[in-house]
Amino acid sequence: MNPQTLVEPDRVHRSVYTDPAIFDLEMAHIFEKVWVYCGHASQVPHPGDYFTVQIGRQPMVMVRDRNGGINVLYNRCPHRGVELCGNQKGNTGTAFVCSYHAWSFHLDGRVRAIPLMQGYEGTRLTVDNPDCSMKPAARVDSYRGFVFASLSPDGPSLAEFLGDAKVAFDDMCDRSPEGEVEVVPVCHRVIQHSNWKFFMENQLDALHPSVTHQSTGVPARRIENRVKAEQGQAPLFFHYLSAFASSFDQWDSVQTVNFPRGHGVLKAYMGLRPTDPDTLEYEALMKRAYGEQRAEEYLSRSIHHVLVYPYLSVQSPLQQLRCLRPLGPGKTLSEIWHFRLKGAPEAIYRRALWYYNLVNSPATLINADDLENWTKGQWGLESNGGDWVSFHRNFGGDTEKDGVLYSNNGTSEVVMRSQFRAWQAYLAGATPPAGAGHSGGPAQSGAAARSV
Numbered sequence: 001m002n003p004q005t006l007v008e009p010d011r012v013h014r015s016v017y018t019d020p021a022i023f024d025l026e027m028a029h030i031f032e033k034v035w036v037y038c039g040h041a042s043q044v045p046h047p048g049d050y051f052t053v054q055i056g057r058q059p060m061v062m063v064r065d066r067n068g069g070i071n072v073l074y075n076r077c078p079h080r081g082v083e084l085c086g087n088q089k090g091n092t093g094t095a096f097v098c099s100y101h102a103w104s105f106h107l108d109g110r111v112r113a114i115p116l117m118q119g120y121e122g123t124r125l126t127v128d129n130p131d132c133s134m135k136p137a138a139r140v141d142s143y144r145g146f147v148f149a150s151l152s153p154d155g156p157s158l159a160e161f162l163g164d165a166k167v168a169f170d171d172m173c174d175r176s177p178e179g180e181v182e183v184v185p186v187c188h189r190v191i192q193h194s195n196w197k198f199f200m201e202n203q204l205d206a207l208h209p210s211v212t213h214q215s216t217g218v219p220a221r222r223i224e225n226r227v228k229a230e231q232g233q234a235p236l237f238f239h240y241l242s243a244f245a246s247s248f249d250q251w252d253s254v255q256t257v258n259f260p261r262g263h264g265v266l267k268a269y270m271g272l273r274p275t276d277p278d279t280l281e282y283e284a285l286m287k288r289a290y291g292e293q294r295a296e297e298y299l300s301r302s303i304h305h306v307l308v309y310p311y312l313s314v315q316s317p318l319q320q321l322r323c324l325r326p327l328g329p330g331k332t333l334s335e336i337w338h339f340r341l342k343g344a345p346e347a348i349y350r351r352a353l354w355y356y357n358l359v360n361s362p363a364t365l366i367n368a369d370d371l372e373n374w375t376k377g378q379w380g381l382e383s384n385g386g387d388w389v390s391f392h393r394n395f396g397g398d399t400e401k402d403g404v405l406y407s408n409n410g411t412s413e414v415v416m417r418s419q420f421r422a423w424q425a426y427l428a429g430a431t432p433p434a435g436a437g438h439s440g441g442p443a444q445s446g447a448a449a450r451s452v
């Protein structure tokens, strides 16, 4: 089976969502090579703090070292292979100690002690042998506090890999008067019974919200209007849900920017600047920190979502981050995080929390309606009812500049075509080029971008 034959410019074969052999190729050629998000530095503030994380098929642990650095190691004892950290997170003190025979390891993975050394004399097992230490990820790096690891020693640097998509982290941090965010140390973990690509395609799919989320958006708009009529204005969080009642034309007028590595941006101003006292206090802090011009630039950026392909969706204006950990062709773990803007008033944090609970939580109807579509999509693609998945919307109407694909229609399926362009390159063993899509790029506030 040649995966290249499964992708055509306007359609893909259903097996790319269902075939275990394709899934293994994706893990080997994409997830276990590219830079994968491990977590935020504030998840492991103290020496010995650790957080376990899956990279491709590999169990890893991110740990704060005694010198303040962060290491990412395979969560595996070199003696007989037992997992060293059984918990998801915690503090391991000054060493990892294996629960089986008590080999212990420094926080950088080097073996610290092997008990009962008598008995190993004359064998190749010595504490100097690197095989006796925990294996580190090939590369670890961070950007503005967000920690990534790559299991491949080769390939682009983290900055090169992120390319223009690094605006996700800039936009999130720049909205803090201190230029930093810290994680809220609770995440929703959801198992999606669908292929990871459903999620990635859906995030910039502006065609679906007015259909899928109609049953939430329309009643929310009705109540929002009633509250406005009675009280003069409605709390901002009504807008989070009523925005899903935006018309098809409104969604079609937003713009997607699609980078060669599969990353992308949905540009739309999210209407986060009402003139209530909390917003005014926050904006005054921003102006004091950055000056009038830069504060205005930061606060008016036109971003709805940023995707870091193939696993991250960042809603930077509201400090939301969702990370995928594929578990099988039809099974995907998503981690749903949100962050606090350092130095911003508590009321501004509450907005992130409201969005987290109202839109991204598995308990909300918005997320539940998406999950239902993806599960049903997986069932359909596992059936013999047809072989192809259609990405024909606005096909032939894309414009390309410096390798970046644009469409004048927000509802164009250029998003999926772009993601599969990167997918094909990765599965051919290549690194997709970065492209240079700065003109009219995602970091700017665009008059053309509509509010949704």
Ligand code: FES
Residues within 6 Å of the ligand: 077, 078, 079, 080, 081, 082, 098, 099, 100, 101, 102, 103
């Ligand atoms: S398996 Fe870890 S010490 Fe034996």
Ligand SMILES: [Fe+2]
Residues within 6 Å of the ligand: 202, 208, 209, 212, 213, 366, 370
């Ligand atoms: Fe949705």
